[in-house]
Amino acid sequence: MTEGSPARERLALAVDLPLDQGLALYAQVAPFMGYAKVGLSLFVEHGPAAVTAFQKLGGRVFLDLKLHDIPNTVELAATRAGALGVALLTVHAAGGEAMLKAAVRGAREGARSQGHPPPRVLAVTVLTSLSAEDVTAVGLTGAPEAAAQRLAQLAVRAGVDGLVCSPREAEGLRRLLGPSPLLCTPGIRPAGAELGDQARAETPAFAVRAGADVLVVGRPVHAAADPVAAARAIATEVSFG
């Protein structure tokens, strides 16, 4: 994905809302946000029906399940996700090389079995909610950027298509890994927006300048008095900085 891509191709709405509200919101902001990110709450409540509902609206579904288990279990789950025709699927890089390879294999096989294009498998490096202190407390060595770089290198060696990272780590990862891995950055906050539980957040313009390909935005759109205006403003910032 190049820097000149239209903003819509680079924006994912995190639909962490009840399904009916999420569908209504996505229908409104879809001109600015090309992906609907279905995460744990929607999938736990509705399963594959949540994916199908956004696909029916014309959205490309980003299935953010952050799979993290033994390789056989992850391969089975990734195969089912691939068969749903999702565009993007997340796994945790910390699951290790064999698990990551199993995820990629499963996602491709599931998509092939149903005639879908293969989803791009993205490995989550260090959650954007973790501060430097949290990173140490969970046993990762070094600053968040160093931990993200180690996990990203492992994941790329295992064959994933991209990485999930904080916008703060995107520039270093791009420098280290070159142009090919897709870099997806949650932890996006327009200037002045509430951080909530995000510890390593930056603005849309910062993420784009740092080399992010896909920006994930949830609460700054859901919580806005005018969500369509908020989505439009973020898309404008992505396009023009």
Ligand SMILES: O=c1ccn([C@@H]2O[C@H](COP(=O)(O)O)[C@@H](O)[C@H]2O)c(=O)[nH]1
């Ligand atoms: O490191 C990560 C990985 C995933 N997420 C997900 O992105 C969205 C962010 O939502 P906001 O409301 O804009 O904070 C959410 O669905 C997370 O599960 C992340 O934030 N950080």
